[in-house]
Amino acid sequence: MSKRYVVQTFGCQMNEHDSERIAGLLESDGYEKTNDQSDADVIVLNTCCIRENADNKLYGALGNMKRLKDKNPDLQIMVGGCLAQKDKEMIQQKAGHVDVVFGTHNVHRAGELLNQARSSGPVTEIWEAADPDEAFASALPAKPELDYKAWLTIQVGCDNSCAFCIVPSVRGEEISRPAEDIVAEAERLAGAGVSEITLLGQNVNSYGRDLALKARHAGNPDVKLRPAFANLLRSVAAVEGIRRLRYTSPHPKDMTTDVFEAMAQTPAVMPHLHFPLQSGSNAILKAMHRGYTAQRYLEKLAEARETIPDLAVTTDIIVGFPGESEEDFQATMAVAAEARFDHAFTFVYSPRPGTEAAQLSDVFCDPAEVKERFARLRTVIERNALAHNLARVGVIDEVMVEGPSKTDSDRLTGRTGQNKLVHFPKPDGPLRAGSYATVKVTEGHTSYLVGELVEITARATHRTRIAVL
Numbered sequence: 001m002s003k004r005y006v007v008q009t010f011g012c013q014m015n016e017h018d019s020e021r022i023a024g025l026l027e028s029d030g031y032e033k034t035n036d037q038s039d040a041d042v043i044v045l046n047t048c049c050i051r052e053n054a055d056n057k058l059y060g061a062l063g064n065m066k067r068l069k070d071k072n073p074d075l076q077i078m079v080g081g082c083l084a085q086k087d088k089e090m091i092q093q094k095a096g097h098v099d100v101v102f103g104t105h106n107v108h109r110a111g112e113l114l115n116q117a118r119s120s121g122p123v124t125e126i127w128e129a130a131d132p133d134e135a136f137a138s139a140l141p142a143k144p145e146l147d148y149k150a151w152l153t154i155q156v157g158c159d160n161s162c163a164f165c166i167v168p169s170v171r172g173e174e175i176s177r178p179a180e181d182i183v184a185e186a187e188r189l190a191g192a193g194v195s196e197i198t199l200l201g202q203n204v205n206s207y208g209r210d211l212a213l214k215a216r217h218a219g220n221p222d223v224k225l226r227p228a229f230a231n232l233l234r235s236v237a238a239v240e241g242i243r244r245l246r247y248t249s250p251h252p253k254d255m256t257t258d259v260f261e262a263m264a265q266t267p268a269v270m271p272h273l274h275f276p277l278q279s280g281s282n283a284i285l286k287a288m289h290r291g292y293t294a295q296r297y298l299e300k301l302a303e304a305r306e307t308i309p310d311l312a313v314t315t316d317i318i319v320g321f322p323g324e325s326e327e328d329f330q331a332t333m334a335v336a337a338e339a340r341f342d343h344a345f346t347f348v349y350s351p352r353p354g355t356e357a358a359q360l361s362d363v364f365c366d367p368a369e370v371k372e373r374f375a376r377l378r379t380v381i382e383r384n385a386l387a388h389n390l391a392r393v394g395v396i397d398e399v400m401v402e403g404p405s406k407t408d409s410d411r412l413t414g415r416t417g418q419n420k421l422v423h424f425p426k427p428d429g430p431l432r433a434g435s436y437a438t439v440k441v442t443e444g445h446t447s448y449l450v451g452e453l454v455e456i457t458a459r460a461t462h463r464t465r466i467a468v469l
């Protein structure tokens with residue numbers, strides 16, 4: 001009987017995609033996926049240090065694993081991801097029952113490390129940097145969570161130094177994957193029935209800058225250092241079978257007109273821009289090292305909306321960054337009101353050990369004040385979200401069907417091009433997840449739409465058998 005594995009992911013999309021690759025590696029070694037940890041031969045915890053209390057959550061989970069390992073001494077436990085990269089030897093010191101600790105730069109070694117631990121005992125292997133020639137993460141055989149839409153990593157690492165962010169120190173400098181490899185992977189995915197791809201990177205719109213620099217250093221002085229992201233969007237969108245293309249996350253300081261033009265001129269690129277603001281105060285943006293002012297952000301946003309028809313815009317905002325005054329917060333409220341976001345991920349600042357901002361404890365904001373600011377900001381964000389969603393009533397949108405609604409089994413849920421969730425009644429016949437249908441919007445709510453099915457426009461074609469809905 002095949003051995004079984006579980007991968008438990010804590011964290012962001014980059015981590016989720018790394019987990020897909022770890023799953024792909026294990027499956028190519030003959031393992032089968034299970035959802036039951038007590039039934040597993042290998043448990044992988046893919047950690048994140050971006051989210052709050054990441055280490056407490058990890059050591060809590062490892063406490064549970066200890067009990068499983070006491071019952072089944074053959075169980076192998078692996079810990080990878082950002083927290084493993086950051087804390088290096090600490091995991092095995094604190095949790096001696098862990099068999100393998102690996103970092104963000106050697107995901108591709110997971111299978112070998114597992115074998116090594118089986119023959120010679122616990123192993124910790126953390127690489128300080130990625131090897132772009134041998135180990136580009138996406139070159140691994142990923143096992144996507146879904147069969148009809150997939151992440152595609154175009155770049156790893158980040159060359160910026162946002163004061164609140166741990167990514168540059170755990171994911172290293174930016175390395176872009178060659179465009180021909182990305183297109184080849186998109187073709188492979190499309191061939192397997194994937195029709196929606198999300199290009200993934202920490203700073204996608206600076207894609208290609210490092211490749212151009214490398215070419216210059218190799219003696220080709222004519223290579224332009226202009227980022228190549230717009231061209232990449234056009235190339236991936238041209239792959240037959242790719243009906244929807246998205247990307248996350250771009251950086252406002254690196255956003256250029258050619259990206260907006262590529263979005264507007266390429267029907268497969270969805271009219272949704274995630275455009276992280278972080279703060280509307282120029283003083284706080286400077287302290288964060290974001291590289292733009294609120295005015296510049298709003299100008300670029302206006303250009304995006306002028307260039308791309310029917311564009312939905314979402315953002316990230318941090319409330320209570322160290323030193324944020326009431327005046328700074330008012331500036332954020334003003335930008336949020338002017339920007340009229342469709343949706344915003346809002347976060348209360350919390351220090352991440354190892355970041356520059358975590359050392360500013362003398363100017364940390366009063367938690368009660370931050371709580372109150374957060375609630376005020378949510379009011380503005382939700383008012384705008386509701387207004388955008390009410391404005392969709394009467395519109396016929398194409399959705400990709402995602403499956404039964406989580407709250408009402410008589411309904412299906414789909415996602416529009418603008419990335420909005422729509423719930424609509426199930427049709428009489430089956431309609432698999434990954435199919436496309438047009439839906440007439442009948443209700444707008446703060447975080448979702450309700451609609452009625454107009455017609456099925458394309459049936460899912462992915463081969464893997466999934467539940468018929």
Ligand code: SF4
Pocket residue numbers: 158159160161162165166167168202203251
């Ligand atoms: S751009 Fe800033 S927030 Fe984004 S990954 Fe890089 S350092 Fe972190």
